[in-house]
Amino acid sequence: MKHFLFVIGAVGVVCLPIGCNPFAPDQSVVLGVEKVDAPATSPVGSPLTVVLTVTIGMCESFDHIEARSTASGASLTAWGVNATIGNKDIVCPTIIKSESHSYQFKPSARGPFQITVNRGRVSPLTATVQVQ
Numbered sequence: 713m714k715h716f717l718f719v720i721g722a723v724g725v726v727c728l729p730i731g732c733n734p735f736a737p738d739q740s741v742v743l744g745v746e747k748v749d750a751p752a753t754s755p756v757g758s759p760l761t762v763v764l765t766v767t768i769g770m771c772e773s774f775d776h777i778e779a780r781s782t783a784s785g786a787s788l789t790a791w792g793v794n795a796t797i798g799n800k801d802i803v804c805p806t807i808i809k810s811e812s813h814s815y816q817f818k819p820s821a822r823g824p825f826q827i828t829v830n831r832g833r834v835s836p837l838t839a840t841v842q843v844q
Contacts, residue, residue: 737798740775742832743768743790746810750827750839760817760841762827764790769808771795777815785826786817819843 744767754760766774771794778789790813796802819825822843829837 739793739795739797741772741792741794741797742830743772743774743792744834745790745829745831745837748788748827748829748837748839750841753842753844754819754825756822756843757818757820760819760825760843761814762788762817762839763812763814764788764829766790766792766811766813767808768792768811770806771802771804774811774813777813779815779817781817783819783821784823785828787828787830788815789830 746765749763825841
């Protein structure tokens, strides 16, 4: 019982100052991606930079790019935060804009490196880089 109370107290001490609320709704959303820019070729073991043009607007903001990769390819998802989720009476600007965000890989195998960009309910974007 003492261990349980210690853990609860420790979580409270850590979360209280930074304002984390375990009961708050998850405001994460998959952002729209207009295009993916990748080079046609890349040397083996060299950095390969992929640039995503992400659409944000209203009360959405960019958070991070999630990547899952294998030797022959990768899957990217642009994640954002929507401030209206779980909040009432928020006024959002009607401005919609595009932002460029990059992600870097180091392909280790020769051949085609297939990049797939998840866009939520819309069909994914793809790009193929020849690793030489």
